[in-house]
Amino acid sequence: MSAPLLDVQNVTVRYKETVGIRDASLRAGEGEILGFIGADGAGKSSLMHAIAGVIRFEGMIRFRDRTFRSPRQAEALKPAIGLMPQGIGLVLYRNLTVAEHLDFFAEIRNLKQDAAFRAYRQKLLEMAGLARFTDRAAGHLSGGMMQKLSLICTLLHRPKLLLLDEPTTGVDPLSRLELWEILQQIRREEGTTALISTAYMQEAARMDRLLLFDGGRIIAQGRAEELTRSVRDYCYEPTDCPESRCIRTLDTTYSLEPLPAPKKEPGLEALFFVEAIRRGKIPPAIEVSPRESAEPIPPVVMEARGLTKRFGDFIADDHIDMRLAGGEILGLLGANGAGKTTFIKMLLGLYPIDEGELTLLGRPIRSAADRRELKARIGYVSQHFALYKDMTVLENLRYFASIHRIPQARARERIRRYAEELGFAPYLHALPGDLPLGINQRFSLAAALLHEPVVLFLDEPTSGVDAIARAQFWQLLQKLKERWGIAILITTHYMSEAEYCDRVVLLKQGKKIADDTVENLHRRFPEAKSFEEIFLRFYKEDG
Amino acid sequence: MKLGVVRAYMLKEIKEMLRSKMIVLVYLLPTMIVILFGYGIRLEVTHARTVILDHDQSRLSRDLIGHFRHSKYFDTRVMNITEQQALHRIKQAKTEILIIIPEGFEKRLIQGVGTEIGVFVDGAFPIRGETMANYVEGVIFDAARRLMPPKEAKLITLDNRNLFNQAMRDENAIVPGLIGLILLVAPAILSALLIVKEKEEGTIFNFYSSPIKKSEFLLAKLFPAFVLHSVNIFLLFLWATWLFEVPFRGSFTLYWFASEIYVLISLGVGLLVSIITSTQIVATVLTIIITIIPGFLYSGMLMPISAMSAESVIEAHIYPVMYFNHIVYDTFLVGQGLASPKNQLYLAILLAYAVGLILLGSFLMKKELR
Amino acid sequence: MMRTFLSLVNKEILGFLRAWGLVAVVLYAFTLDIYIAGKGIELQAKNVSVGYVDESGGVVSLKILERLHAPQFKPPVRFLSQKELDRALRNREIMVGLLFDNDFSRDYERSGHARLNVLLDATAAAQSFQALQYLQHILLDFSEIHFPVGLKIHKLFNPNATTSWFMSLAELLSMMTLLGVILTAAVFVREKENGTWDMMLLMPVDPRLIILAKSFSQVLILSLGIVIATGLILFGAFDVPIHGSIWAFFLLSFFYAFTSAGIGLFVAAVSRSMMEVAQLAIFIMMPLIFLSGAWTPIHAMAPWLQKLSLISPLRYYIEGSESIFFRGTAWGDLWPYFAGVIGLGALVYLYGFRRIGRLF
Structure with missing residues (x-):
């Protein structure tokens, strides 16, 4: 890993009544991709907003040689940062076409529109598979296409630090793969550092390093293999176990105590289950009583x-x-x-x-x-x-x-x-x-x-x-x-x-x-x- | 400030407005308000439906009826029904004025004995009722004076000159005030919507996360609204002078200039609204509530400022609409222009409001999530 | 059937009560807004500011000026020259300017005939006209002429011409229209916006029952609003008299609530977002309120507008309500208003009902 390009120290984001993220610290090097994983409301978005300089926070963030403690101080860095917030097509204008979006994003960032830029723009369009649809209004694109458009709009100014908040939620596997390919290529060519949150564990497994969020804190970080290895001992093939100390799913049983069952190679999901058992937040087992009506089900x-x-x-x-x-x-x-x-x-x-x-x-x-x-x-x-x-x-x-x-x-x-x-x-x-x-x-x-x-x-x-x-x-x-x-x-x-x-x-x-x-x-x-x-x-x- | 950035952002705003048909709101709303209110608010009374019960049937009573018949203020019918029935007609809202000429009216007049005419007026719509009563009184006294021997009359007559609005047309009194109302309400709604829409839909992130400066963003939002509503300044002028035939006696340049400043004030109000609201519907309702009341009540349109109670006068001085309306009425009806120190002062106050509101708005607006 | 209907109604009422912002707006509209309208808009000429130039040097002018007093007039202000008076008029610091010229006193003493020059700021046409009438009255009084004809004028229903009575009632009725349309439309459009529309369609309930229940729930809210506004503001704050039957008013309001709900159904059928509801509502309601006689008596309108106003259901509602409150019209004579409100209301409601029914 090269010297840390991004250094986040003890960042806390408070809302009116709640705390979004508490005391988060992380470092990322040039060209590194960091994955944020965790449940809804675990603090991933709050941290991204703080790093993108769009929300007030406590603590300190350094990017390259500049340090900021407030959105105002982050202004100077914004030409180098790209943020894609959560929500399908959130940053798109429904009435504007694909081409108009690219022009708009280029112009509001005051990019020089020379031959090199036009070539890059065309390359992005082709990578996203949108080259044929430049005249289509964003409101008429499918969810996957909207997300790809949002991504290339965010990439247009060649940001050195890319923050993507669940770019793939609600997006089909193929579009997810294409988004990921665009990202890999950009990282190779531009050396972009990226922080990406995701709900898909296969995707998370491809990141360089992962940060696990829970209840507004970062509770673990490391490479995907390291993290899964840390919970390997707790994953078994489906088996019966005392309800209060383990969690059963359709394909795995998680338990901190040894069980008389064959071990199973865990996925990243295992992290959440093991963490839940550790905190005693075991979800109740699901039961379904027989239906009351006697109506037969037709074949x-x-x-x-x-x-x-x-x-x-x-x-x-x-x-x-x-x-x-x-x-x-x-x-x-x-x-x-x-x-x-x-x-x-x-x-x-x-x-x-x-x-x-x-x-x-x-x-x-x-x-x-x-x-x-x-x-x-x-x-x-x-x-x-x-x-x-x-x-x-x-x-x-x-x-x-x-x-x-x-x-x-x-x-x-x-x-x-x-x-x-x-x-x-x-x-x-x-x-x-x-x-x-x-x-x-x-x-x-x-x-x-x-x-x-x-x-x-x-x-x-x-x-x-x-x-x-x-x-x-x-x-x-x-x-x-x-x-x-x-x-x-x-x-x-x-x-x-x-x-x-x-x-x-x-x-x-x-x-x-x-x-x-x-x-x-x-x-x-x-x-x-x-x-x-x-x-x-x-x-x-x-x- | 990078003008290229501002231009691109403005271009986007205009495209969106055209494609989302918001532009219809920009031009239809002001015109609709001026036409509806301009035709709608009538305070003068004409064609009051009058019923006269002539119990005397004499030359004098017919003479008196003739006076009513010849007035444009009354639609007079002489009916042969009982007083009870006539009063019932008022209850049914079929009649507004009932005049009862008593039996022996002529005889008693000639004998010089006093007689009394009974008048009933529907007072449900107070200002109309009051005015009708005044008209009836006027007609009857006028008729009576002619009957009287001239030497007996010891009288001061009024020689009135109606300044600025000789025919006392309601249009002349109302329509210029409507301009002050509309140019306060409409630009404020537009500017509030342009900003709140991005907040509600999430595209505001493009502003937050990019290097666009606050000043560039504001200029990009407010300038198109300013230009679009500047067209309304001319449009409203056209409706007032052409459709409602309100005279224009002052300087058009002054009207134009003052209106442009006033549009800026309205944009400033919209900007402030956009800071405290986050949905379009709330922004619209809030803007309407805080602009329409001063636009109507404290503007001097329906009630002259000089006739207000002391505390209302103070309130009226808080809202910018009073200063603008003073200048607008001056340009339409009076025509003093900048020669009047009061107009100069008010123009300066408007300018201060515009600068103050927009500065306050840009100061309070933060380039970050809340 | 009844249980389904009631739970549909109950759901909408709960939804309304939980949306505290909406509750606040509705309460505001039915109380404070009506209060402000009744209190604020005073169309009568009161507190008229008068300025004068007295070159007559006599006592007559002073005696006349003494008679200009509250509530119609503010104390007259003396100006030293006609030019100054003129300037004050032009700057609209005063509304009426009186000019007692040199000959005024002499003429009056000698012949009993004198002319008083009055300059009126007619930018406020209605008030200046009224002010002129007041002056005429005062002068007649002053002259102590004994006309052989006496006049006994009865201003029926509102003898003191209290503007607040009329304005508060008119505002209440306008609010009924506004809220009826917006609330009803909102009930449907909220389901569109929140994505629960499909769920509604999939319920094993006759769509007609759904539409009826949803609009009925808003009619209930409006009816409650009417009762609150009548009790608290009309009677409580303004002491508006009621000469007819309050039940007739409530019944008329109830029918009218369906009419405005019908417009709301139409608005909901054609708009996709609350924003569109707000815009469309403004464009529909303004002409409706304008044509109703709320701002200006129908008989003062242009003849073609009077004809057009016959199709505004609000017209019948307002005339009917005025008759009930002020004219004390008996039940039997109220039928034209009930017929107008129910007839037009049924048309509007059925049309709205069919428009929204097409979406099911």
């Missing part, structure tokens, strides 16, 4: 033949056939803009079907009237939906219960049971906005389950949710499948989650390109180490 829940949706000239879904059986978890995967959400919305009747036939629960769907009665048997959770923000969790659940005409006594009983089983009993009287995303997603699921539906449609329910909450969410889905035998259709950008699905369907530019079990796909691509590689293979294969 085929949903059958789509040639389902098509057009928006003007653009074909969002192109003649898609799909079948969802009872008791099956079907993963719907694809890049941003491949047509996943559109497909689910067609199934739900939120978009009219332009072409094709749909049979839901054994009933052909031709009109809105066909659906009305079915609504009571379908559950839906979307990535945006986190209940009504101005009602407490309990009020929300009661509201949904009475909308579904569940008798009051039974509704009370069910809410109580779900609250216990899904482990949100302590939060019943809190407002959803005050709670972490992971817990919110559990209420959303509870609300969708109150009327004991026969089929669940889940649209990116785990985006932006931390590792522990995601593991629990999947445990819950597994239990629902086992105990209730209901069918689940789910979309996700975490390819590791695809492994938990019984079957996956891959969409690409509105067309179905694969529909098979995960095992079969692994058999087809024996050299692939993870499902992510299989996904990328499919996507890169034919153009």
Whole structure:
């Protein structure tokens, strides 16, 4: 490592009532990539904002030979710093085109627009795959393209220090890979130092060094291998263990005490689980009681033949056939803009079907009237939906219960049971906005389950949710499948989650390109180490 | 300050405004307000619906009725109904004025015995009721005086000259004041929105994290708003003089110059609003609340400052709108221009407000997250 | 059915109460805003400032000036020359200038006829006209003429011409319109903005019931607002008299609340964000309020505008409310207002209902 280019000492960021990050120190050398990992609200963004000089802080930050203690003092360094804050397309202007963005960012940073600059600009556009779309308004780009545009806008002035706050959350694996490639190339050519926060552990594993955040502090740092090695002794193949001292997920059991089970090679996620056990913050085990209604689950829940949706000239879904059986978890995967959400919305009747036939629960769907009665048997959770923000969790659940005409006594009983089983009993009287995303997603699921539906449609329910909450969410889905035998259709950008699905369907530019079990796909691509590689293979294969 | 940076930022603002149709708000709102209020606020009374019950049916009573019939202030009907029924008509809002000429009206007049005419006026809309009562009184006394032998009358007559607005048109009195209202409200909303929009959507990070100076950012935000609303200065002038036919007697240069300064004041108000708010809807509502009340009540438009109570006069002097309206009314109706020391003083005060507000805004604005 | 309806209503009311900013704005609109409007806007000419130049050197002028007193007039200010008086008028320091010229006293003593020159600042047309009327009155009084004709003028309903009565009522009714539109539109647009719209569509409930419940919840809030504003501000602060039945007013308000909710439904159907709601609401409401007679009596408008005002439901609401409060109109005679509000209201509400229904 060369001499530290960036030296952060005892930085604390305070908000009106809370502390964002306390006493954080770090160093980074030229060309080094530092990864920030940790749950929602762990302090990653606060530290990035402090280093970018956009928020007041206590402590000291030195970059190159300049030291600053306030945003004002950081002004002189801003030509050398690039910040991409969290949120898809956050810094983009919806009405401006791609080319106008590049011009704008170049001009507000007063860059000299000579031949060298134009060549660099063109190179960035090509690297981001946006060269063809220079005339498209940012509001019309897919999430992945927006993030790539944001990144190249941030890179335009060749910053020496790059701060990227979750640039890949909600972005599909292919776009993630492309973003990463752009970054590697820039680092090689410009020697840029980068601080990047991420929710994807495969991505984190590629960073030079990682900082683990928890509760507003940096609790560990080191190379990915060092960090995983430090928890290697605590990871076992799934096995039973005393609930109060270990955490079980679908594929691993974590325990500080030795267990009579074979050890397992941990991923970076293990850090979070082990840390949680150390702090005694063990999440309650998920339990699901059998459903009360005796309604049988039909063998085929949903059958789509040639389902098509057009928006003007653009074909969002192109003649898609799909079948969802009872008791099956079907993963719907694809890049941003491949047509996943559109497909689910067609199934739900939120978009009219332009072409094709749909049979839901054994009933052909031709009109809105066909659906009305079915609504009571379908559950839906979307990535945006986190209940009504101005009602407490309990009020929300009661509201949904009475909308579904569940008798009051039974509704009370069910809410109580779900609250216990899904482990949100302590939060019943809190407002959803005050709670972490992971817990919110559990209420959303509870609300969708109150009327004991026969089929669940889940649209990116785990985006932006931390590792522990995601593991629990999947445990819950597994239990629902086992105990209730209901069918689940789910979309996700975490390819590791695809492994938990019984079957996956891959969409690409509105067309179905694969529909098979995960095992079969692994058999087809024996050299692939993870499902992510299989996904990328499919996507890169034919153009 | 790097002008290239400012120019690029401004270009972006203008493109966004055009594409998001915000530009419609910039030009439609002022015009709509001036047209609605200009036509809408009428304080003079014409065509008051009058019913006369003539219980006398004499030459004199018909003569009196004739006086009402010939006045543009009244739409007179002589009806043959009972007093009760007539009063009922007022309750139903079908009639506004009821005049009852008693039996033996003519006879008693000729005999020189006093007689009394009963008048009922609908006072639900107070200023209208008051004015109607005054009109009725005027017509009846006028008629009575003509009946009287001239030598008996010992009378001071009023010889009034209505300065600045000879015909006492409401348009002349209201429309110039509306300019002061609109140019206070509209630019403030625009400048507040231009800044708060970036805060709400998150693009403000581009300002925070880049080397753009605060002064460059402010110039880029305020200058387009300034230029766009400068067009409104002319537009409003056009509506006032062409549509409402308000005379313009003063110096156009003074009107223009004072209005430009006033637009700057409004931009300063918007800037201050944008500092304390973070969503567009709150910024809009707050701007409207804090600008419309002084724009209406303490501007001298509906109520002359000289006729206010002592504490209202002090309040009126706090808001910049009073100073501007003084100059605007001067340029439209009076025409003293800069020859009047008061106009000079007020112009200076406006300038101080503009500079003060914008300096205060740029001082309070921080280039960092809160 | 009823339980679903009630829980839909309950949800919206809870949502409203939790949004404390909104509650504050609504409370402000129904109390302080109406108070300020009633208190602040005084259109009557009061405290008229008078200046005079007295070249007559007589007692007559002084006697006349003595009669200019509060509340109509401020104490007259003496100017030494006509030029100074002129300057004060031009700078609008005074509104009325009186010129007692050389011959004034002499003429009056000798013939009983004299002319008093009055200079009026007519930039404030209404007030200067009223001031002139006051002067005329004073002079008539002063002349002690005994007309054979007496006049007995009854100003019905508001004998002291208290502006606050009228203005506070008119402001309350305008606020009803404003809030009815914005609140109702907000209920729907908030769901669009928060991404809960889809969830609403997926509920196993008849969409018509959802729309009805959502708008009804806002009608309830408005009705409560009307009661608060009437009790606290109209009766409490301004002692507005009510000659008719308060229940008639509340009933009329309740129907009108549906009308404004109907406009809100339309606004919600065509806007995507709260920003658009605010803009659209301004553009729809201004003409509506303008055409209603809240600012200016309908009969003072141009004839074509009077015809146009027939389609503004607010017109019937305002006229009806004025009649109930001030004219004490009986139930039986209120039917045109009820018919106007309910008829136009039903049209507006159904149209809004269908527009938003298309989104379901």
